[in-house]
Amino acid sequence: MHNFENLLFWQKSIQLAKQVYLVCQDIPNDEKFGLISQMKRAAISISSNIAEGSGRNSNKEFNHFLGISLGSAFELQTQLILTKELNLLSSEKIESLLKEISEIQKMIYSFKNKLIM
Template sequence: MHNFEKLIFWQKSMAFARKIYLLSAQLPVDEKFGLVSQMKRAAISIPSNIAEGSGRNSDKEFNHFLAIALGSAFELQTQLILSKELELLGDVSANDLIADVSEIQKMIYSFKNNLVKKS
């Protein structure tokens, strides 16, 4: 079992989820049940799956939940790219968020690989 609160990538994904929630308030109201809802769910899925996996009985189970978190990170990256292309986000804001989620992806991927090697 791992203490998820000490994992840097969990901490970063929590901070990132907060950014997405704050950003979503600035997006058009007509996207509330579409893109905004999807972005919020994907954003909170990242740290939630890291936390859930950390409490599982084996590294194999943890690895599975890390894979789900990674998938959510890529889903959110796609939604951010689309938001940028639809000009719902400014280029600077979108690029910063895409860089943030990319960093989280790399951290999860690296931890996942080390977990697999350890097993």
């Protein structure tokens, strides 16, 4: 069992989710049940799956949940790119979030590889 709160990529994913919630306030309300909802769920899923996996019985199970978390990070990345393409948010806000996501993705991927060795 791992203490997820000590994992830097979990800490960063919590900060990312907070940032996503804040920038979603700037997206038009007609996207409330579409893109905004999807982005928030994907952002929350990153840290939630890290936490859930850390409490599982084996590193194999933890690795599985890290894979789900990584998938959510790529999902959020795609949604942010679409948001940028639709000009729903400023490029500066999007680029900052995309940079954070990329860093988290690399950290999760690296940890996954060390976990299964």
